[in-house]
Structure formats: structure tokens, C-alpha cells
Amino acid sequence: MKIKINFYLLEYALSTLLxxxxxxxxxxxxxxxxxxxxxxxxxxxxxxxxELNTTVDSLPEIIIQNLKAGKSYDIDTSVVDxxxxxxxxxxxxxxxxxxxxxxxxxxxxxxxxxxxFEKQYKSSFDAIANNFKIDDDSSMIVGLGVQKILHDNYxxxxxxxxxxxxxxxxxxxxxxxxxxxxxxxxxxxxxxKIAIREILDIDEYTATDIVVKVKNKDEIPTVVQKxxxxxxSFRIITNEDIKVSYQNIFDYKSGLFLALFIISLFTFFMVxxxxxxxxxxxxxxxIGILKALGWxxxxxxxxxxxxxxxxxxxxxxxxxLLAFIFVYIFQAPLLRDVFVGYSDLKTTFELPFxxxxxxxxxxxxxxxxxxxxxxxxxxxxxxxxxxxxxxx
Numbered sequence: 001m002k003i004k005i006n007f008y009l010l011e012y013a014l015s016t017l018l019x020x021x022x023x024x025x026x027x028x029x030x031x032x033x034x035x036x037x038x039x040x041x042x043x044x045x046x047x048x049x050x051e052l053n054t055t056v057d058s059l060p061e062i063i064i065q066n067l068k069a070g071k072s073y074d075i076d077t078s079v080v081d082x083x084x085x086x087x088x089x090x091x092x093x094x095x096x097x098x099x100x101x102x103x104x105x106x107x108x109x110x111x112x113x114x115x116x117f118e119k120q121y122k123s124s125f126d127a128i129a130n131n132f133k134i135d136d137d138s139s140m141i142v143g144l145g146v147q148k149i150l151h152d153n154y155x156x157x158x159x160x161x162x163x164x165x166x167x168x169x170x171x172x173x174x175x176x177x178x179x180x181x182x183x184x185x186x187x188x189x190x191x192x193k194i195a196i197r198e199i200l201d202i203d204e205y206t207a208t209d210i211v212v213k214v215k216n217k218d219e220i221p222t223v224v225q226k227x228x229x230x231x232x233s234f235r236i237i238t239n240e241d242i243k244v245s246y247q248n249i250f251d252y253k254s255g256l257f258l259a260l261f262i263i264s265l266f267t268f269f270m271v272x273x274x275x276x277x278x279x280x281x282x283x284x285x286x287i288g289i290l291k292a293l294g295w296x297x298x299x300x301x302x303x304x305x306x307x308x309x310x311x312x313x314x315x316x317x318x319x320x321l322l323a324f325i326f327v328y329i330f331q332a333p334l335l336r337d338v339f340v341g342y343s344d345l346k347t348t349f350e351l352p353f354x355x356x357x358x359x360x361x362x363x364x365x366x367x368x369x370x371x372x373x374x375x376x377x378x379x380x381x382x383x384x385x386x387x388x389x390x391x392x
Contacts, residue, residue: 006302009299009302009303009306010306012303013303013304013306013307013310014310016286016303016307017307017310017311024311027311027315028311028314028315028318031311031312031315031316031319031367031371032315032318032319032322033319034319034367035315035316035318035319035320035323035363035367036318036319036322036323036326038319038363038366039319039320039323039324039359039363040323040326040327040332040335041335042356042359042362042363043323043324043327043328043332043351043354043356043359044327044332044335044336044351046354046356046359047327047328047351047352047353047354048336048351050352050354051182051351051352052246053243053246056239056242056243056246057239058122058123058124059122059239059242060093060121060122060211060212060213060239061212061213061214061217061220061238061239062211062212062213062214062220062223062224062227062236062237062238062239063209063210063211063212063236063237063238064079064083064209064210064211064212064227064231064234064235064236064237065209065234065235065236065237066209066233066234066235067233067234067235068233072209072235074202074203074206074207074208075094075206075207075208075209075210075234076205076206077094077205077206077207077210078205079210079231080092080093080094080210082230083210083212083227083230086223086226086227087219088214088215088216088219088222088223089212089213089214089215089223090213090214090215091119091121091212091213092210092211092212092213093118093119093120093121093210093211093213094207094209094210095112095113095121095207095208095209095210095211096112096113096193096196096197096200096202096207096208097110097111097112097113097196097208098110098111098196098200098208099111100161100189100199102149102153104153105149105152105153107149107187108187109146109187109188109189110187110188110189111188111189111190111191111196111199111200112125112188112189112190112191112196113190113191113192113193113194113195113196113197114128114129114134114190114192114193115192115193116129116133116134116192117129121211121213124177124179125190127177128141128177128190131175131177132174132175132177133174134174134190134191134192136192136194136195137191137192137194137195137198138170138171138172138195139171139172139173139174139191139192140159140171140172140173140174140189140190140191140195141173141174141175141176141177141189141190141191142173142175142176142177142188142189142190143176143177143178143179143185143186143187143188143189144176144178144185144186145185145186145187146186146187146188146189147173147176150173155173156173157172157173158170158171158172158173159171159173161199163198163199163201164200164201165201169195169198169199171191171195177190182350182352212227220238220239220240224236224238283379283382284382287300287379287382287383288382288385290303291383291386297380297383297384300379300383301376301379301380301383304375304376304379305372305375305376307375308371308372308374308375308376309368309372311371312367312368312371312372313368315367316363316364316367316368319363320360320363327351328351328353331350331351332351336351
């Protein structure tokens with residue numbers, strides 16, 4: 001069925017809105033603010049979830065840690081030889097990594113050691129190994145966030161690490177890498193295993209943890225069970241475990257979001273209730289005059305539809321555009337801390353742009369059709385009455 005727009009009714013609807021511009025500007029302002037709040041929270045959530053899920057997907061299938069009294073200790077690299085023969089295991093790599101607190105900036109860097117000539121457990125590290133030379137103990141590759149912080153603190157060509165014994169380890173900045181996600185390239189420093197062992201004081205025959213790559217993801221539970229039987233005291237973390245952990249964090253944060261969401265909806269439905277509770281005497285009189293002039297109920301409802309649609313759709317577009325600017329240009333100051341959390345011990349990262357059509361549709365259907373219905377229903381009640389009764 002072809003939908004025709006009656007431009008005469010549309011023109012009349014515009015003139016009606018302009019006659020009551022103060023009232024309509026107020027409604028558009030409130031409507032825009034509510035749409036802006038809802039959209040901003042959805043955009044922030046979508047961006048962080050996308051970043052975290054992408055980061056988790058790039059991690060190894062299994063991580064093995066040496067746990068003693070609930071605390072993680074370095075693990076013996078000889079464990080690798082007993083895990084490789086397990087059926088389904090494709091590769092086993094001992095990892096050497098840790099956190100380094102940079103006091104001048106008040107942030108923690110994640111420092112990771114790799115061997116340029118061994119098989120890497122992440123594709124981003126393959127790119128680093130292929131594009132940069134880090135086979136000695138005097139050079140490192142830094143992420144974009146680290147580079148910015150080091151530059152701000154006058155470390156442009158090298159950086160002095162403070163070793164556990166209090167002495168300094170001078171490492172040259174050999175290059176900057178961009179990781180698969182902003183979270184990865186945000187605070188990561190990659191250097192040789194020789195250098196990181198010296199900085200973290202890790203023995204030659206131990207590692208921070210061990211990562212296991214499995215050929216078939218369906219075999220991960222079986223492989224985990226076999227490793228656990230060999231080493232009952234070890235903590236074994238799978239990719240799915242990390243995803244569940246992130247989801248639990250979001251479930252907690254969602255409580256704060258839910259409170260904000262309910263407040264916004266409550267305010268919006270207060271506006272809707274005010275609309276549905278009845279038309280003003282002036283609006284009723286206008287409908288009565290239109291009926292006396294020969295307008296049908298259908299004409300009146302179409303005109304009211306145009307009025308409500310113009311108000312709600314303009315507010316919806318303005319709210320969405322403001323949310324895009326607030327979240328993806330200004331990086332949602334204050335509001336994103338509800339989800340990310342606030343800490344002086346982390347480097348900042350930008351929220352990635354994620355266009356989720358489902359979110360746009362959800363906000364649309366939570367606002368525009370409801371407002372249109374709230375305008376048309378009371379108008380229909382009045383329009384079905386006799387013209388002289390309405391005018392009186």
C-alpha cells in the first residue's frame with residue numbers, strides 16, 4: 001500500500017507548532033535530553049563490550065598459572081614438555097610478562113617479553129616480530145598510549161626501568177605498534193625475554209604463566225581436564241572463563257545503568273502521561289473549529305500525527321547526534337567512568353566507534369511511536385465528538 005503525504009496538512013501542522021513554539025521547544029528539549037542520555041549509555045556499553053570481546057577473542061585458548069595459597073607464582077618452564085604430548089594441543093608457550101608502575105605518570109604499564117624467532121601466540125606479536133628488531137636486551141616496542149605518556153614525561157628515545165635491586169635498565173624505544181584493539185596498544189610494552197627477565201627478576205627456567213593453543217575449540221574442556229589431572233594445584237583459565245568474568249563485571253555495572261535508564265524512562269513517561277491526560281481547552285477548541293469547517297476525523301488525526309512525528313523525530317535525531325558527539329568525539333567524560341571505573345593507575349583509551357542499528361532502533365521505538373500515540377489518542381477522543389459540543 002502506497003503511503004501518501006498530504007502536504008497541506010503537513011504545512012498546517014508546521015504552522016500549529018510555530019504558533020505554540022515555546023511549549024514545543026520545551027518538549028523537544030526534554031525529549032532530546034532523554035534520548036541523549038539513553039543513547040549515550042547504550043553507545044558506551046556497546047563500545048566497551050566490542051573492545052573487550054575483541055581483546056578476549058585474541059587471547060590464547062588456555063592459560064596455566066602456578067597457584068600457591070591463592071597467590072600466583074612463577075611457573076617452571078619444564079611443564080611445557082609434559083603438556084605438548086597431550087592430544088589436541090597445537091602449541092605451548094611460556095609467557096613472561098608483568099606490570100611496571102611508572103611513578104612519574106602514576107600509571108601501570110603491561111610489559112611483555114617475546115622471542116623474535118619463536119612462534120608467537122598472538123597475531124599482533126607476529127607483526128611486531130616481523131616488523132621490528134627486538135632480539136637484544138636494549139630495545140623495546142611500545143603501544144600508542146605508552147608512547148604518549150613517555151613523550152609527556154620527556155622519554156622520547158629511551159626509557160629507564162628501575163630493577164628490583166634499585167639499579168636502572170636503559171631500554172631504547174625502537175618503534176610503536178598498533179594492536180588488534182585499543183586496549184592492547186594502550187598500555188603494552190614489548191621487549192625481549194632477556195630484558196624482561198632482568199627487569200622483573202625472573203629466573204631463566206621459570207615463566208609468569210604458560211599458554212596453550214588447541215587445534216579444535218571443542219576439545220578445550222578435555223585438554224583442561226588432562227592438564228588438571230597432571231597438575232592439580234595449577235589454576236587453568238580458558239578463554240570462556242575470561243568472557244564470563246567480563247560479563248559479571250558488566251552485570252554489576254548494569255545495575256548503575258539500569259538506575260539511570262529507569263529514571264530517564266520515568267521522566268519520559270511523565271511527559272507522556274501529561275499528554276494522554278487530556279488536551280488543553282485551546283487544543284480542544286481548535287479541533288472543534290476544524291470539524292465545523294468540514295475536516296474529517298481522519299484529517300484531524302493525520303494532522304496530529306504530523307505534529308507529533310515532527311516533534312518526536314526532531315528530538316530523536318538531535319539526541320542521537322548529540323550522543324554520537326559526546327561519546328565518540330568527547331569520549332563521554334564522567335559518564336563512561338560508570339562503566340570503565342576510575343583509577344589513576346591506568347592509561348586512557350578511546351572508545352571505538354560502533355554503529356549498532358539495533359540500539360538506534362530500540363531508542364527510536366522507546367520514544368517516537370509512544371509520543372505519537374500519546375498525542376493521537378486524546379485527539380481521537382475529541383475528534384469523534386460533535387463540533388458544537390467540543391466548541392462549547
